[in-house]
Amino acid sequence: MIDINKLGSIKYQKKKNLVKIKISDIKDGLNIRENYFIYKKKDNYQIYDRVCDHRGGKLINKDNEIKCPIHNWVFNPITGKYSNGVKKTSISYIKKEDHLEFFNFNFEPCIKKRNIFKEDEIKLRFFNHAFLKFSTKNISFCTDPWAIGPAFYNGWWLKKETDADWIKELNKSDFIFISHNHPDHLHQLTLSKLNKNKTILIPKFTSNSTYLFLKEEGFKNIIKLEFEKQYSFKSSNLVIVLFKSGDFREDSGIYFSLNNFSALLDIDAGSINFNKFPKVDLYGSSFAGGASGFPTMFENYSENQKKKIIELDRKFIISKKIRNLKLNSAKYFLPYAGFFQEKLKRDNYVFKMNKKNKISDYEKFYSNKNIQILNVEKNNFFVFKSNNLVSEKKLKKKSFKDATKLQYLNDFKKQNSKIDFRLIENYFLKSGFNDNLILIISLTDDLFKNNSLQFYVVFGNKINVKKINKISEVIKNKQKKILHLKIRKEAFINCIRNGKSWEDLLIGFQVKVSRDPNIFNSEFWHYFSNNYVSKKRVKSLSKCNGCEVITQKLYSEII
Numbered sequence: 151m152i153d154i155n156k157l158g159s160i161k162y163q164k165k166k167n168l169v170k171i172k173i174s175d176i177k178d179g180l181n182i183r184e185n186y187f188i189y190k191k192k193d194n195y196q197i198y199d200r201v202c203d204h205r206g207g208k209l210i211n212k213d214n215e216i217k218c219p220i221h222n223w224v225f226n227p228i229t230g231k232y233s234n235g236v237k238k239t240s241i242s243y244i245k246k247e248d249h250l251e252f253f254n255f256n257f258e259p260c261i262k263k264r265n266i267f268k269e270d271e272i273k274l275r276f277f278n279h280a281f282l283k284f285s286t287k288n289i290s291f292c293t294d295p296w297a298i299g300p301a302f303y304n305g306w307w308l309k310k311e312t313d314a315d316w317i318k319e320l321n322k323s324d325f326i327f328i329s330h331n332h333p334d335h336l337h338q339l340t341l342s343k344l345n346k347n348k349t350i351l352i353p354k355f356t357s358n359s360t361y362l363f364l365k366e367e368g369f370k371n372i373i374k375l376e377f378e379k380q381y382s383f384k385s386s387n388l389v390i391v392l393f394k395s396g397d398f399r400e401d402s403g404i405y406f407s408l409n410n411f412s413a414l415l416d417i418d419a420g421s422i423n424f425n426k427f428p429k430v431d432l433y434g435s436s437f438a439g440g441a442s443g444f445p446t447m448f449e450n451y452s453e454n455q456k457k458k459i460i461e462l463d464r465k466f467i468i469s470k471k472i473r474n475l476k477l478n479s480a481k482y483f484l485p486y487a488g489f490f491q492e493k494l495k496r497d498n499y500v501f502k503m504n505k506k507n508k509i510s511d512y513e514k515f516y517s518n519k520n521i522q523i524l525n526v527e528k529n530n531f532f533v534f535k536s537n538n539l540v541s542e543k544k545l546k547k548k549s550f551k552d553a554t555k556l557q558y559l560n561d562f563k564k565q566n567s568k569i570d571f572r573l574i575e576n577y578f579l580k581s582g583f584n585d586n587l588i589l590i591i592s593l594t595d596d597l598f599k600n601n602s603l604q605f606y607v608v609f610g611n612k613i614n615v616k617k618i619n620k621i622s623e624v625i626k627n628k629q630k631k632i633l634h635l636k637i638r639k640e641a642f643i644n645c646i647r648n649g650k651s652w653e654d655l656l657i658g659f660q661v662k663v664s665r666d667p668n669i670f671n672s673e674f675w676h677y678f679s680n681n682y683v684s685k686k687r688v689k690s691l692s693k694c695n696g697c698e699v700i701t702q703k704l705y706s707e708i709i
């Protein structure tokens with residue numbers, strides 16, 4: 151096992167700006183400032199920043215509603231909550247004679263660097279998706295290996311084949327870092343090929359989810375690292391720090407320094423370290439978008455509406471990366487962790503609708519600027535000396551010979567074809583989920599057309615499950631919301647048999663959703679994605695230390 155030393159918690163350099171707002175300038179009701187909302191009722195003031203708590207869009211006032219134009223979260227300044235129940239933290243202020251005063255804080259992490267050993271070259275090799283390898287002459291490590299096979303119920307496939315030496319390179323590395331437990335990062339099949347003595351570093355998540363998964367896979371040397379703590383490694387200048395995802399999911403990013411070189415890989419994490427960025431030379435991040443069934447699989451939206459939402463989301467992702475690059479001052483940007491495709495013929499519609507950003511979308515933006523994009527689709531091997539990229543090239547390697555997509559799909563279908571209604575019934579009866587919701591499920595073929603089984607589940611104090619022939623048999627009740635899910639039969643069976651997260655069904659495009667009313671059923675998705683799942687598959691916390699229930703539940707829908 152690798153020799154790791156703790157170097158203590160990181161410190162933050164705190165910068166604060168005093169904001170003063172004249173009371174005479176604040177009218178009753180809603181007041182909008184460039185970066186804040188102030189809601190005044192008599193002598194009471196509620197102040198909120200305009201950063202959307204979903205994924206950092208800017209809240210605006212439109213049609214007398216405060217909403218985020220990115221994915222339409224609506225905020226009510228009177229209750230302090232979004233319409234889906236997520237609470238927004240108000241800003242504390244002091245009232246002084248004729249004005250209100252509060253601070254706007256900025257925090258910059260200060261992280262130790264080591265320069266003890268002679269390790270002047272840092273090599274970066276891109277394998278696939280989020281799978282990278284960094285090495286010096288003293289140490290090497292890989293990140294999030296997904297090298298073969300599909301992810302998310304055969305919905306995601308690697309865009310290109312992986313070099314044939316991937317197993318050897320993983321086994322040779324000193325450790326593997328796994329950022330979170332989405333299957334394109336914690337990839338069961340890829341990991342099954344590795345030496346189980348390999349050291350795996352993971353974040354110390356509250357639910358222990360990633361650890362439990364790896365343990366069950368037979369890995370013997372799993373090391374949980376605490377967030378915002380510095381770790382060094384024997385005989386190397388490497389220092390690493392893990393940061394939390396800022397959106398309450400169990401996700402993370404890794405910062406590391408080697409001599410004077412430093413890098414931050416925030417991968418899929420939203421608002422990493424709550425936007426408290428360290429200054430780095432290299433910033434690596436997902437860039438493509440499209441990692442969700444929303445809106446593509448949602449039948450309440452027209453084709454044009456879907457296209458608009460996807461376009462907006464793509465632009466939003468680019469704008470966030472640009473903003474992050476400003477905050478972390480990196481001079482090299484590595485767009486990665488977005489190299490998946492919906493490759494099966496049955497998913498042609500998804501492939502066409504679910505457009506993603508390309509690296510060239512970023513290159514265009516940075517063509518005249520001081521930031522260099524590392525385009526891993528052109529070159530996959532980069533060498534840094536001190537803080538500078540000194541060379542890059544495409545390694546000429548044979549590709550790994552993987553099984554065909556149809557082989558994977560047919561095997562999956564064979565293993566998950568048998569419908570057992572009693573098992574389904576028990577699954578829901580034991581769920582303990584209570585909501586004013588009627589869930590209708592149609593178990594379908596590949597094209598979501600022919601049904602093998604239809605049933606509904608009425609949730610409430612008592613749960614009722616009943617088979618139906620037609621949807622019209624479901625007695626509508628104005629008190630209850632209706633959620634109709636058409637789910638590919640085999641994916642559904644696999645999900646409930648293994649206590650998997652329903653979030654993955656949606657991310658993998660295995661569900662078509664229609665709902666009445668057309669609102670996000672956050673309680674339902676959260677419960678069946680995180681609470682009523684096997685412990686090793688939890689992806690986000692339900693509670694934030696006893697404060698408000700985090701109803702920001704299903705990343706995939708709301709992204």
Ligand code: FES
Pocket residue numbers: 202203204205206207208218219220221222223708709
């Ligand atoms: S970023 Fe605001 S709703 Fe998604």
